[in-house]
Amino acid sequence: MEEQIMNMPAVALRGLTILPGMIAHFDISRERSLRAVEEAMEQDQKIYLVTQRNVDSEDPTQEDLYQMGIVADIKQVVRLQNDVVRILVDGISRAALLGFTGNEKYLEAEICYCDSNADSLPEDLREAMLLGVREAFHRYAAVVGKISKELIRQIDQYEDLEKLIDYVTNNLPVSYELKQQVLEAEDINDRYQVIVSLLLSQVEVISIKNELQKKVKVRVDKHQKEYVLREQLGVIREELGENADSEADEYEKKLSELDAPDYVKEKTKKEIKRFRNMSSSSSESTVERGYIETVLELPWNKMSVDNKDLDHAAQVLDDDHYGLKDVKERILEFLAVRNLTSKGESPIICLVGPPGTGKTSIARSIASALEKKYVRISLGGVRDEAEIRGHRKTYIGAMPGRIVNGLRQAGVSNPLMLLDEIDKVSSDYKGDTSAALLEVLDSEQNCRFRDHYIEMPVDLSEVLFIATANEVSGIPKPLLDRMELIEVSSYTENEKFHIAKEHLVEKQKSKNGIKKEQLTITDGALKDIIRLYTREAGVRSLERTIGKLCRKAAREIFKDSEAAVKVTKTNLKTYLGNPKYSPEKKNDHAEVGIVRGLAWTSVGGVTLEVEVNVLPGKGELVLTGKLGDVMKESAQAALSYVRSISEGYGIDAEFYTKHDIHIHIPEGAVPKDGPSAGITMATAMLSAITDRAVRADVAMTGEITLRGRVLPIGGLKEKLLAAKVIGIKTVCIPKDNEKDLEEISKEITDGMEIVPVERFSQVEKIAFVK
Structure with missing residues (x-):
């Protein structure tokens, strides 16, 4: 191979490779490149073009450039706006970059022409190579399907192997790096191997692309653009084995931050992996999403710190409730035992008493005294076992049971959970609700309570359960055996009077927008309300009657903002009407x-x-x-x-x-x-x-x-x-x-x-x- 060394103005190209026989245009704006073009135009209009390895380099050195470039004829120079010049060139011959002359005005390269050794090939080998390139291009054209017949005809007519390779390379829509590989190959054998490998590689890529498009076309409706895009993405990820999904990534991030037992994390990780592989539009995906979100929202090991001060608890109970001395003492004993035991294995309390005696509010006060999260679960009329244990995921609209939902609502694993009206649960063909509650309220079993929806053991041993009931007779014996009863009995007339005076009157005044000085209810009037207008064990009806009195007073106050209403025994009838009850008395004589x-x-x-x-x-x-x-x-x-x-x-x-x-x-x-x-x-x-x-x-x-x-x-x-x-x-x-x-x-x-x-x-x- 004969070498010709010479100096020539040079331009470094960014993102572009030009081969012999290729006519191309490009824009230049760098000062040294402009001077190099001017110098070339003054000489013989020939310029050396070499591609940059790093397109971001503004002042490239020899290390930033590829070793092989091309000598080209400048056919046209057009000046554009902002000092940009567009050059039209025609590639002539390969030339290797030996170095730079050090010219400060423009980039001047020392180059060496590279002659081809195609003429020295045996005739049969040259023919074989020609056929090989043409066959590879025909295969490429077959999979692309958009190659013009004229281009194929011209390729079939080429008899010069070197020009054929350059012509095929120039007409391939591939990156400049791949074209540079053809340019860098000086030996005709190397060049042949590069072009054939490139063509066959493109055939494989385009075949895979076409196959993916066929799969997508079968799956989707042509009128649903969003659906098409999602399915294309799904198929591509499926083929590559990369099913990354933003939602799944978010779930995995939350799982990594979740404080939960290992078995919970392992199962949830499997469910997230399964969710990744599902089509986002399928119904199963919706079910799986709901399940994962539920598991991640449960407070597995998250606990609140209890206030163990019994004096504080006694003060809260006294402030919230009048009387109930025995009940308060029993609750304080219960809390003392709970403080002494590290886990919540003390008996489960069931408050039994007539309606309106404050059972529910006592439970709320206990939560306030302990500074626990408070969750109320009403069991009145619940007759489906799934309300307690949850539905299996196979059912449409499946969801966790009320117990697990209560934990989810509380946000901690040790809330106070009130099971209200436990004597009102019933059973039907869907299962025995009271039997489902046995596992919840049994301290030996509830450490591994299994909800049908969650399908993993949930620890309820830290939950403080308090149940309420009106009558013990309505509670099944096995369930009753797991609870300790505390009777909340009827209030005496004196207790009702103090409850009304210290709690109910102020509560109803506030509720009805009445200031303290605007309404006065005398003690005698309160006693008559208790005796003549209400007859109950608790104080619910009494509170409603006081509320009625406040509303009557509010009407008068609204008419005259300066008015001050005073309710006494004498004018009580004016506000509440005739007494509902006559005082019951014993018989006068035997x-x-x-x-x-x-x-x-x-x-x-x-x-x-x-x-x-x-x-x-x-x-x-x-x-x-x-x-x-x-x-x-x-x-x-x-x-x-x-x-x-x-x-x-x-x-x-x-x-x-x-x-x-x-x-x-x-x-x-x-x-x-x-x-x-x-x-x-x-x-x-x-x-x-x-x-x-x-x-x-x-x-x-x-x-x-x-x-x-x-x-x-x-x-x-x-x-x-x-x-x-x-x-x-x-x-x-x-x-x-x-x-x-x-x-x-x-x-x-x-x-x-x-x-x-x-x-x-x-x-x-x-x-x-x-």
């Missing part, structure tokens, strides 16, 4: 066949007048007053006992076959049931049969047996409170209930004689007029 009994209902204690009449008949027992089955059986047992002792009172044995006994309990529209009226009905029947009067100031409660034994009853406090309200002086209670008197405040028992009895004979001595 009567035959009428006995005052005591009963417990869901709204507190009440008194019942049991009336008995003896009528000529066929020996039938008639019961009226909407009595339940238990009470009917109790009446039958009482009659049997009275018949067994009739001989001692001189009653003829034929008496019961010739007379009917009618037992009636007034307020016949109100359902009544329970065994505790046994001794009351027995006393009333004996009174009517023997025609002996019963003292009007005596009330009684207790179950009777066929042998005259008196058995214990429940709700003693409420029953004594009801007797106290109507002025009863003497109350007979079962002997076995005597121990319960210790828990009843003196406020209720003062002024009453409470007589424990074991047998009916003792009741008889107390009740009948001597």
Whole structure:
């Protein structure tokens, strides 16, 4: 290969490679490049063009340039705006860059022409190479499908191997780096291998591209542009094995920051990987997204710090609630035990009592005292097991159960969770809700509670569960066994007065926009509201009545902003209308066949007048007053006992076959049931049969047996409170209930004689007029 060395003005090209036989134009603006063009035009219009390796270099050195460039003829020079010149050149011959002359005015290169060795190739090898290049180009043209027939015809006519290679390279839409590889190959054999490899590589790339486009075309609707773009992206990622997704990346970032057990992270990582491979428009993707977000939002190991100061807890309870001394003491004991144990394994509390006695607000106060997050879950009417355990992900609209959702809402794993109205849960064909609660409330099991939706164990041992119920009878026995009961009993009239004065009046004033000095309710008016306008165990109705009073006052204040309303016993009727209830009183004098009994209902204690009449008949027992089955059986047992002792009172044995006994309990529209009226009905029947009067100031409660034994009853406090309200002086209670008197405040028992009895004979001595 003969070498010709010479000096020539040079221009460094950026992002462009020119080969022999190629006509191209480019813009130059660098000062030295402009001078080099001017110098070339003054000489023989030849210029040396070499490509920069680094396109960002403004003043390139030899190291910044490729080794091989090209000598070209300048065909045209056009000056543009902003000192930019457009040059049209025609590539002539390859030339190697040996160095620069050091010319300061313009870039002058020392170059060496490179002659080809194509002429020295054997004829058969040259022909083989020509065929090889043409065949490779034909394959390229076949996959591209947009090559003109003229171009293919010209390529087929080339007989000069070197010119053919240059011509093919010039017509390939590839990067300048790939074209530079052809230019750099000095030997014709190397150049042949580079061009054929380049063509075959392009064939593979374009084939893959066409295959991807075919797959996308099958999958998508041509009218949905966004869908098309997403599917193209999905297929490309699928082919490359790179399913990166912005949402999945965000989930992985959150997972890395999540404080959770290892098994949670492992499963969630698998779910995120599965989510990556799903089509974003599929329904499964939506389900998976919801599941991952739920798991990431759960507070697995995130806990709040409890306030363990019992004095603070006592102060909060006293500020929020009046009375309830026993309840407060039990709660403080409960909290003390919880402070001593590192985990929440102390018994689960169930507050049982009539409506309106503050069970829910007590739970809220405990949360406030401990500075815990508070979550209330209402179980009233819940009858689907999935409400507790969650739905399986296979169902449409699946979601976690209420327990897990409560944790999610609280944001910590140790909140106070109130299970309100636990006695109101029911069951149907979808499962037993109370059975699902067993695992939640069992301290031996709830450390690994399994929600059907989450499908991973959730630790509930740190949750402070407090349940509320109106009646214990509505709670299934296995569930009741897992809870410790605290009775929140009815309020006395005095307690209601203090609650109203210290809490309810101010609350309702604030709620109705009334300032403190604008409304005054006297103590006498409050007592009359309690006695004449409400009748309940709690204070909910009392609060509503005070709210009604405040609204009436607000109307007057709105008309006259200077007005100050004062409600007294005298004008109370003006605001609330006629009293709803008449004060219930005991009978004025002793009567035959009428006995005052005591009963417990869901709204507190009440008194019942049991009336008995003896009528000529066929020996039938008639019961009226909407009595339940238990009470009917109790009446039958009482009659049997009275018949067994009739001989001692001189009653003829034929008496019961010739007379009917009618037992009636007034307020016949109100359902009544329970065994505790046994001794009351027995006393009333004996009174009517023997025609002996019963003292009007005596009330009684207790179950009777066929042998005259008196058995214990429940709700003693409420029953004594009801007797106290109507002025009863003497109350007979079962002997076995005597121990319960210790828990009843003196406020209720003062002024009453409470007589424990074991047998009916003792009741008889107390009740009948001597």
